[in-house]
Amino acid sequence: MNYRHAFHAGNFADLVKHAALLQVLARLTAQTAPLTVIDTHAGRGLYDLAGVEAKKSGEADAGIARLMAAGDPPEAFATLIAAVRKLNSGGPVRRYPGSPWLIAEALRPGDRYLACELHPDEHGALRELMKARRGVQTVCADGYDAAVAQTPASGQALVLIDPPFERADDYARIVETLAAARRRNRTAAALVWLPLKDLETFDGFLRDLEDAVEAPLLVAETRMRPLTDPLKMNGCALVLMGAPADLAADLAGPLEAICGWTAGSLGQGGAGRVYAL
Numbered sequence: 001m002n003y004r005h006a007f008h009a010g011n012f013a014d015l016v017k018h019a020a021l022l023q024v025l026a027r028l029t030a031q032t033a034p035l036t037v038i039d040t041h042a043g044r045g046l047y048d049l050a051g052v053e054a055k056k057s058g059e060a061d062a063g064i065a066r067l068m069a070a071g072d073p074p075e076a077f078a079t080l081i082a083a084v085r086k087l088n089s090g091g092p093v094r095r096y097p098g099s100p101w102l103i104a105e106a107l108r109p110g111d112r113y114l115a116c117e118l119h120p121d122e123h124g125a126l127r128e129l130m131k132a133r134r135g136v137q138t139v140c141a142d143g144y145d146a147a148v149a150q151t152p153a154s155g156q157a158l159v160l161i162d163p164p165f166e167r168a169d170d171y172a173r174i175v176e177t178l179a180a181a182r183r184r185n186r187t188a189a190a191l192v193w194l195p196l197k198d199l200e201t202f203d204g205f206l207r208d209l210e211d212a213v214e215a216p217l218l219v220a221e222t223r224m225r226p227l228t229d230p231l232k233m234n235g236c237a238l239v240l241m242g243a244p245a246d247l248a249a250d251l252a253g254p255l256e257a258i259c260g261w262t263a264g265s266l267g268q269g270g271a272g273r274v275y276a277l
């Protein structure tokens with residue numbers, strides 16, 4: 001496990017993932033039923049953009065720094081921008097929230113959040129960050145296994161899957177995990193983040209998911225540049241599985257705005273695209 005998210009925190013892919021996640025959470029927490037969120041790959045929860053890793057990669061400078069400086073970003077980014085402002089007390093952006101911080105802030109009393117992180121150091125930081133939060137549990141464990149074991153048998157559930165894709169079997173494990181989660185709970189929803197390198201890999205994943213899981217899919221692609229070099233991360237995709245039809249329809253516009261702005265303003269000749277399967 002070499003991956004450290006501190007190098008990538010606040011990059012274009014985080015902006016897309018986190019703005020979309022907040023849009024999904026806003027709609028799920030507007031329902032009366034309690035919500036359970038399982039975050040299979042949680043990371044440490046909070047990132048120091050003045051730290052060695054962020055400075056070395058420069059990814060946050062090309063991502064969140066540009067979003068915060070943008071004159072008129074789409075409304076769909078407003079909750080993320082407000083969260084970053086809050087975390088930095090309105091001052092210069094030095095800290096960037098990970099999914100745990102954003103989820104914990106969005107949940108209501110009575111909701112539940114399980115954050116899984118396999119790396120002991122990252123989990124130690126996460127546990128410390130989350131220790132005073134009610135309804136939040138962190139585990140130093142494999143997130144795929146935890147999602148299969150802990151998806152509640154009924155009620156509103158959202159599984160967030162955001163792996164580092166260091167391992168060749170991540171695509172297969174995502175499909176297995178979502179199929180198992182849906183067997184446990186027919187209404188469980190999931191938001192999956194994936195890199196876009198070449199289209200063959202991504203299309204293959206979508207086909208496998210459609211074969212394994214009987215659930216509607218909403219796909220949001222952010223292509224930062226034409227996909228001509230399969231060795232590069234040319235963009236990212238989000239797949240929302242199992243959202244009720246009215247919620248998915250309501251999300252399409254904000255997701256188009258998020259992907260379109262990110263590709264158009266931060267990319268090099270790319271584009272955003274949202275479609276249902």
Ligand SMILES: C[S@@+](CC[C@H](N)C(=O)[O-])C[C@H]1O[C@@H](n2cnc3c(N)ncnc32)[C@H](O)[C@@H]1O
Pocket residue numbers: 001003004005017040041042043044045097098099100116117118119122141142143144162163164
């Ligand atoms: C992309 S980062 C997560 C970022 C986080 N979701 C966010 O948005 O702030 C992926 C994390 O997954 C962890 N990880 C890798 N394999 C894992 C596994 N099988 N189960 C749980 N965590 C894992 C890595 O240590 C890393 O911190």
